[in-house]
Amino acid sequence: MKQPLRIAVTGAAGAISYTILFKIAAGELLGKDQPVILQLLEIPPAMKALNGVVMELIDCAFPLVAGISTHDNPEDGFKDVDVAFLIGARPRGPGMERADLLKENAKIFSGQGKALNNFASRQVRVLVVGNPANTNALIAGRNAPDLDPRQFTAMTRLDHNRAVGILANHLSAAPTDVENVIIWGNHSPTQYPDLHKATVKDLPALAQVDRTWYENDYIPTVAKRGAAIIDARGASSAASAAQAAIDHMRDWMLGSGGKVVSMAVPSDGSYGIASGVIYSYPVVCADGDYRVLQGVPVSDFSRGKMAETNHELVDERGAIVDLLPAETEVKFNAVSHPTA
Amino acid sequence: MKQPLRIAVTGAAGAISYTILFKIAAGELLGKDQPVILQLLEIPPAMKALNGVVMELIDCAFPLVAGISTHDNPEDGFKDVDVAFLIGARPRGPGMERADLLKENAKIFSGQGKALNNFASRQVRVLVVGNPANTNALIAGRNAPDLDPRQFTAMTRLDHNRAVGILANHLSAAPTDVENVIIWGNHSPTQYPDLHKATVKDLPALAQVDRTWYENDYIPTVAKRGAAIIDARGASSAASAAQAAIDHMRDWMLGSGGKVVSMAVPSDGSYGIASGVIYSYPVVCADGDYRVLQGVPVSDFSRGKMAETNHELVDERGAIVDLLPAETEVKFNAVSHPTA
Numbered sequence: 001m002k003q004p005l006r007i008a009v010t011g012a013a014g015a016i017s018y019t020i021l022f023k024i025a026a027g028e029l030l031g032k033d034q035p036v037i038l039q040l041l042e043i044p045p046a047m048k049a050l051n052g053v054v055m056e057l058i059d060c061a062f063p064l065v066a067g068i069s070t071h072d073n074p075e076d077g078f079k080d081v082d083v084a085f086l087i088g089a090r091p092r093g094p095g096m097e098r099a100d101l102l103k104e105n106a107k108i109f110s111g112q113g114k115a116l117n118n119f120a121s122r123q124v125r126v127l128v129v130g131n132p133a134n135t136n137a138l139i140a141g142r143n144a145p146d147l148d149p150r151q152f153t154a155m156t157r158l159d160h161n162r163a164v165g166i167l168a169n170h171l172s173a174a175p176t177d178v179e180n181v182i183i184w185g186n187h188s189p190t191q192y193p194d195l196h197k198a199t200v201k202d203l204p205a206l207a208q209v210d211r212t213w214y215e216n217d218y219i220p221t222v223a224k225r226g227a228a229i230i231d232a233r234g235a236s237s238a239a240s241a242a243q244a245a246i247d248h249m250r251d252w253m254l255g256s257g258g259k260v261v262s263m264a265v266p267s268d269g270s271y272g273i274a275s276g277v278i279y280s281y282p283v284v285c286a287d288g289d290y291r292v293l294q295g296v297p298v299s300d301f302s303r304g305k306m307a308e309t310n311h312e313l314v315d316e317r318g319a320i321v322d323l324l325p326a327e328t329e330v331k332f333n334a335v336s337h338p339t340a
Numbered sequence: 341m342k343q344p345l346r347i348a349v350t351g352a353a354g355a356i357s358y359t360i361l362f363k364i365a366a367g368e369l370l371g372k373d374q375p376v377i378l379q380l381l382e383i384p385p386a387m388k389a390l391n392g393v394v395m396e397l398i399d400c401a402f403p404l405v406a407g408i409s410t411h412d413n414p415e416d417g418f419k420d421v422d423v424a425f426l427i428g429a430r431p432r433g434p435g436m437e438r439a440d441l442l443k444e445n446a447k448i449f450s451g452q453g454k455a456l457n458n459f460a461s462r463q464v465r466v467l468v469v470g471n472p473a474n475t476n477a478l479i480a481g482r483n484a485p486d487l488d489p490r491q492f493t494a495m496t497r498l499d500h501n502r503a504v505g506i507l508a509n510h511l512s513a514a515p516t517d518v519e520n521v522i523i524w525g526n527h528s529p530t531q532y533p534d535l536h537k538a539t540v541k542d543l544p545a546l547a548q549v550d551r552t553w554y555e556n557d558y559i560p561t562v563a564k565r566g567a568a569i570i571d572a573r574g575a576s577s578a579a580s581a582a583q584a585a586i587d588h589m590r591d592w593m594l595g596s597g598g599k600v601v602s603m604a605v606p607s608d609g610s611y612g613i614a615s616g617v618i619y620s621y622p623v624v625c626a627d628g629d630y631r632v633l634q635g636v637p638v639s640d641f642s643r644g645k646m647a648e649t650n651h652e653l654v655d656e657r658g659a660i661v662d663l664l665p666a667e668t669e670v671k672f673n674a675v676s677h678p679t680a
Contacts, residue, residue, distance in 0.1 A: 055577075058508075059565060061502075
């Protein structure tokens with residue numbers, strides 16, 4: 001049996017965690033031969049509910065779960081972790097401005113970044129799910145100067161999976177028939193689901209759909225899918241978010257099998273995007289690492305969309321710039337590749 | 341690629357389904373090479389919420405999902421299904437007596453039994469999760485005279501997994517160290533978690549725990565675990581119930597690998613239990629079938645507990661006897677074994 005890997009999950013008593021924990025514990029993240037130790041973080045008022053979740057994890061008698069611990073602080077919770085799902089975030093309260101939301105979360109994620117910097121495994125992989133995810137990931141990464149910024153990513157895989165699923169459904173195709181869909185930019189309504197490179201059954205996707213449908217129906221449907229699900233279910237899209245988080249981290253660690261997927265990662269300036277912001281790019285994952293796909297043709301339409309979502313991310317960074325430590329070093333050529 | 345199997349789930353917009361559907365769709369029930377068609381049933385007021393769940397299933401772009409349909413009636417919903425998870429049930433309302441609860445559910449499950457009888461695959465495997473699960477399974481099976489009663493089972497795997505997990509946790513052992521735990525009887529507080537045959541690390545479990553702890557702490561803790569989780573989480577134990585339902589059905593279809601698990605199945609009178617009631621026994625699953633373990637030694641203590649839960653099941657049957665069709669034929673020696 002392999003040595004257990006340590007998986008931290010924040011917001012562990014929340015709705016997304018209620019799905020993802022039972023998937024990780026069942027081996028859906030790392031396979032049926034990889035034991036895991038779950039390190040669960042919550043804020044103090046949620047510790048009682050978290051204990052209920054732990055009872056249920058025990059009650060499943062999962063063969064792969066080698067340990068479970070609960071923590072109300074990131075210093076203990078992130079001790080030696082190999083993987084961190086940062087799911088908990090401060091939601092927008094009544095009357096709260098977007099700038100306030102960014103700042104409140106900046107405080108949380110700067111603390112988590114520092115704790116990861118000081119206590120996590122040097123190979124830790126971090127996925128931020130809690131919104132505003134991209135800028136939260138930026139803050140966490142910038143507060144972890146001893147780690148490679150590339151170890152901090154944000155989730156646009158939910159948008160990516162939605163873009164694949166909705167396109168497949170529209171064309172009565174299987175999701176596996178769809179390839180090379182790209183989500184560019186921010187996990188927000190400015191995100192850009194790009195079908196210019198996409199194929200369905202090996203033929204160009206845009207040749208199989210109406211251009212008006214693509215621009216006026218598909219793009220806003222993907223971008224606003226979360227609100228549509230809240231309207232239908234009366235609750236947020238927790239299960240599909242959890243599945244997307246599994247997909248993101250599994251591909252990062254075990255490879256995407258040559259497939260293009262979307263991950264929000266620190267921009268190195270590729271495609272004219274502001275350097276340093278956490279921007280969703282097309283990536284291919286292999287050998288425990290991800291590589292931004294270069295040379296994707298960018299139409300004028302795409303360029304406008306990609307710039308708009310870039311602009312939003314630069315604005316978000318501006319709103320919390322006084323909470324960002326100085327950028328001391330660019331490490332994009334660092335030799336340390338986190339590997340499984 | 342294999343032919344898709346058709347999986348029906350009732351109560352598909354509810355909390356247990358919100359976990360189980362995303363596990364079935366990800367291949368956790370039948371493996372990563374078995375496509376599935378999901379046939380989702382709900383009552384009309386829940387169809388909007390169910391549509392939200394379907395959106396999320398689409399949004400996961402699951403490679404194994406070959407189709408999804410929604411139904412507000414069992415005749416359409418159970419058409420050609422190979423597997424049926426009967427999760428939806430009428431909960432006990434304010435001022436409702438237990439007899440009323442049994443009768444209200446008897447109506448639902450007699451209709452579902454008839455629809456399975458008339459429209460499902462002849463090899464359909466049925467797992468009743470909705471409470472009172474054992475008697476609901478009895479009603480469904482008795483209303484399906486063209487199917488083998490043995491195709492109708494109820495879930496005590498959650499109790500079984502709880503019994504394993506809580507014992508392992510108490511002894512600081514791994515769940516995989518625990519074998520031959522047995523749940524006898526009803527999925528209710530009268531259930532009997534029997535450790536007389538159980539081993540932990542190949543040594544007798546009861547030699548490793550205090551007898552007083554076993555009788556006065558462990559047995560009621562397992563039996564009342566659901567209430568403890570509601571108290572902690574403020575919500576029912578949906579995720580662990582979903583995992584147990586996956587475990588029950590996967591073992592039934594793919595085998596339990598020689599391991600003893602607990603399933604509530606039609607009693608053939610074994611161990612002095614009333615013939616016909618759906619009673620939880622120790623079983624071993626192989627070749628797509630289950631076999632009740634015979635010859636388990638029964639202590640006086642065990643005999644009393646097994647009789648008490650048997651008595652409750654006979655009482656439950658009595659409360660709805662006028663809604664049960666006459667038993668026309670005992671089919672325990674039927675040659676048709678449902679196989680995968």
